[in-house]
Amino acid sequence: GESVGLHLPTLSVQEGDNSIINCAYSNSASDYFIWYKQESGKGPQFIIDIRSNMDKRQGQRVTVLLNKTVKHLSLQIAATQPGDSAVYFCAENMRSDTGRRALTFGSGTRLQVQP
Amino acid sequence: EAQVTQNPRYLITVTGKKLTVTCSQNMNHEYMSWYRQDPGLGLRQIYYSMNVEVTDKGDVPEGYKVSRKEKRNFPLILESPSPNQTSLYFCASSLEGTGSYEQYFGPGTRLTVT
Numbered sequence: 001g002e003s004v005g006l007h008l009p010t011l012s013v014q015e016g017d018n019s020i021i022n023c024a025y026s027n028s029a030s031d032y033f034i035w036y037k038q039e040s041g042k043g044p045q046f047i048i049d050i051r052s053n054m055d056k057r058q059g060q061r062v063t064v065l066l067n068k069t070v071k072h073l074s075l076q077i078a079a080t081q082p083g084d085s086a087v088y089f090c091a092e093n094m095r096s097d098t099g100r101r102a103l104t105f106g107s108g109t110r111l112q113v114q115p
Numbered sequence: 116e117a118q119v120t121q122n123p124r125y126l127i128t129v130t131g132k133k134l135t136v137t138c139s140q141n142m143n144h145e146y147m148s149w150y151r152q153d154p155g156l157g158l159r160q161i162y163y164s165m166n167v168e169v170t171d172k173g174d175v176p177e178g179y180k181v182s183r184k185e186k187r188n189f190p191l192i193l194e195s196p197s198p199n200q201t202s203l204y205f206c207a208s209s210l211e212g213t214g215s216y217e218q219y220f221g222p223g224t225r226l227t228v229t
Contacts, residue, residue: 034217043119043205043220044158089157102148102173103218105158 008087010110019077021109023090028071030092034103035064035075039086047075047088077111085113117142119221121206127227128196136191136224138206146209147189148173148218149181151202158205164189196228 013019025033031052036044050057050064050073057064063076073090087110091103119140128134140147148163150173160173164183178200180192189208193200203225207218 036220041223043207043222046217046219049217091158102160102163103158107155107157 008108008110010112012112012114013080015080015082015113015115017080019075019080019084019111019113021075021077021088021111023073023075023106023109025071025073025090025092025106026104027092027094028068030094030104032093033064033066033073034091034093035062035073036089036091036105037084037086038089038108044089080111080113082113082115085111087111117219119206119208119219121204121221121224123224124222125225127229129229130197131195134193134196134226136193136204136206136226138189138191138221139187140189140206140208140219141187142208142210142219143186144208144210144219145186146211146218147183148207148209149179149189149191150205150207151175152205152223153202161191161204196226198228200226201228202226 034049035047037047038044048059048062048064050066061078065074087108089108090106093103095101122137145166149161150158152158159175161179162173162181164170167186170181170183203223205223206221209218210216
């Protein structure tokens with residue numbers, strides 16, 4: 001598969017445990033945040049998003065928490081499964097002075113689930 | 116099936132030989148974008164398009180061209196590829212022109228320039 005990062009931080013968890021992946025974002029003007037999952041050889045896959053007017057959003061087995069005070073985002077995965085093994089990226093989206101919108105990605109965290 | 120497709124998936128070429136990587140989406144999305152992914156640098160935006168005939172530079176546009184003549188297609192053109200353009204490229208699309216919604220990514224194109 002394709003390598004997405006040689007020296008990514010790695011989180012290793014046991015199957016069935018909960019996982020928490022953290023992300024610090026850079027721009028206080030960012031108003032939309034997304035978590036992506038990237039498996040080897042594939043493109044990033046949307047997991048969950050949250051807008052800046054929210055602190056928490058839940059999906060199926062996943063929860064995203066947003067702390068705007070410290071510019072911190074976290075992804076919680078409940079009952080982690082082997083299929084959750086992947087690289088996880090947070091991304092922030094903001095509108096620049098020119099009107100351009102772009103996603104700025106974090107460097108990613110590799111999640112390894114031990115059976 | 117709703118998807119973003121890219122071709123080719125793998126390409127090895129030589130310095131200076133013009134190439135085009137195609138991208139197509141079948142979701143009637145307004146916003147399309149190209150990224151490159153490099154180890155340690157994450158995903159960086161090359162160009163984006165908010166609608167047909169509307170394109171603009173991203174963070175790393177040098178050495179690349181794009182066009183958006185039809186809503187569904189957004190090809191990436193390397194007029195004179197150089198080894199520093201060896202990378203993994205992703206095309207993405209989003210429903211609304213500002214890109215304020217989730218972006219759907221293609222499977223990637225691994226480009227090697229020798």
